[in-house]
Amino acid sequence: MPQTAQSAVDTASTDRDAWRAGRLASVASPQGNLALIETRWLPSGVQLSDGEALAGRPATVTVTRLERSNIDTGEPEFGIRLWDAASPAVQHFDTVSLFPFDPDWVIEAEFTPLAGDRTVPFEHIRDNGGSRDLVVPGDITFERDGVDYRLSAFDDGGVLLLVFGDPTNGAPDEEGGTYASGRFLFVERPGGDGFDAAGRVILDFNKAFVPPCGFSDQYNCPLPPKQNRFGVPVEAGERSVVFSAGYDIH
Numbered sequence: 001m002p003q004t005a006q007s008a009v010d011t012a013s014t015d016r017d018a019w020r021a022g023r024l025a026s027v028a029s030p031q032g033n034l035a036l037i038e039t040r041w042l043p044s045g046v047q048l049s050d051g052e053a054l055a056g057r058p059a060t061v062t063v064t065r066l067e068r069s070n071i072d073t074g075e076p077e078f079g080i081r082l083w084d085a086a087s088p089a090v091q092h093f094d095t096v097s098l099f100p101f102d103p104d105w106v107i108e109a110e111f112t113p114l115a116g117d118r119t120v121p122f123e124h125i126r127d128n129g130g131s132r133d134l135v136v137p138g139d140i141t142f143e144r145d146g147v148d149y150r151l152s153a154f155d156d157g158g159v160l161l162l163v164f165g166d167p168t169n170g171a172p173d174e175e176g177g178t179y180a181s182g183r184f185l186f187v188e189r190p191g192g193d194g195f196d197a198a199g200r201v202i203l204d205f206n207k208a209f210v211p212p213c214g215f216s217d218q219y220n221c222p223l224p225p226k227q228n229r230f231g232v233p234v235e236a237g238e239r240s241v242v243f244s245a246g247y248d249i250h
Helices: 003-027 088-092
Strands: 036-041 061-069 076-084 093-098 106-113 119-123 131-135 138-144 147-155 160-164 183-186 199-204 238-243
Touching (some): 003 093, 003 106, 131 147, 138 199
Antiparallel strands (some): 036 076, 106 199, 119 131, 147 160
């Protein structure tokens, strides 16, 4: 293994436990993925105060605001999210199942930026087959086992988020199955550099994670586009959310 690749693997292995602990703490936090109990989009021109949004709710519930573009018109839409630090999902949360660390899934890739804002249509889980155009700043390319890959990661608030799928999605737990709709992965740039120039990136699939919609049905997660679907199982990273007492988010 080349020295640079070995260094990436060593770093990934060292960071693994801290990443895992951070993930488990984050999803169960007062405004973590498990706490989202309602996403409500408001009719055009309607305003709702925090007091009105929280009327009749227990003290464990908080409210935040969100905005998106209408999928048909492109006009801005405004909504609220309600978070409950004591939601049923938080109370029944056990863990997130995880594959063993696999150094073969720490991949060095090349990032090539593209001039202008290129967008790629991403279907979202709650848009009934519709798609939303998301900015993809460049291409991520690598070769693995004789197969050339060219992936599209979108700009998620200044970081690159890869939404990918593979044959483990939706498979039974006893067969190493993962969350049915695909998984997410943040693209890492050695040295913390941005994505405005070409260069090396790290895809550590051991940090692949279950998307927010695996913790609450109130999220509208993007689904993997065709170019981000692997033909081989990616047996690395998080698998699926585990709840106690037969609890299910749906």
